Amino acid sequence: MGGRCERVYVRLTPGEKDRALDLASRNGLTVSQLVRVLIQLPADYASEGARAAVVLDRTTAGGLEREMRRWGNHYNQAVHALNRIAYYAERGSLRTDEAQRLLSVAAGNLEDLNVAVVQLRGETHAICNHAIVIV
Structure with a gap:
């Protein structure tokens, strides 16, 4: 992917890291792709209730x-x-x-x-x- 030069470092507990790795692997994503997916969600997404997100690879x-x-x-x-x-x-x-x-x-x-x-x-x-x- 061209243009990706910025990095974000996040500290996680071992449980959070395991959850991120598990969630990414179950969806056929890398952890980086998982983070990119999550930051594309609308800011008010969590407050919208049970609204579904469509992930299109x-x-x-x-x-x-x-x-x-x-x-x-x-x-x-x-x-x-x-x-x-x-x-x-x-x-x-x-x-x-x-x-x-x-x-x-x-x-x-x-x-x-x-x-x-x-x-x-x-x-x-x-x-x-x-x-x-x-x-």
């Missing part, structure tokens, strides 16, 4: 980005297939029964994709209502 963020790109590719392929169907239908070289079958399959795939996108939007919106911490 670069690996997870990359996975989400790849999945969204994959969904976009599927959507583009479906639209391309529909355009091909329309192209051949306009020229009369596509049988009606075959066109109906292909349109039905494409429509079903697009509907499945749309349901998943709506669900993901709702889950993303719910995550955005929490304190977001980036590791």
Whole structure:
């Protein structure tokens, strides 16, 4: 990480140190990353009750980005297939029964994709209502 040149020294009891090491390891973090996560929490976070914090590491963020790109590719392929169907239908070289079958399959795939996108939007919106911490 570029730009990290400042240090903080903290004295801990052996129990506090063990807790910090345990908490960091259970979350796949170093103690330094754990401290960075904790200082990103809003100052009034503890007084907000049982509000959850979302920790988003670069690996997870990359996975989400790849999945969204994959969904976009599927959507583009479906639209391309529909355009091909329309192209051949306009020229009369596509049988009606075959066109109906292909349109039905494409429509079903697009509907499945749309349901998943709506669900993901709702889950993303719910995550955005929490304190977001980036590791």
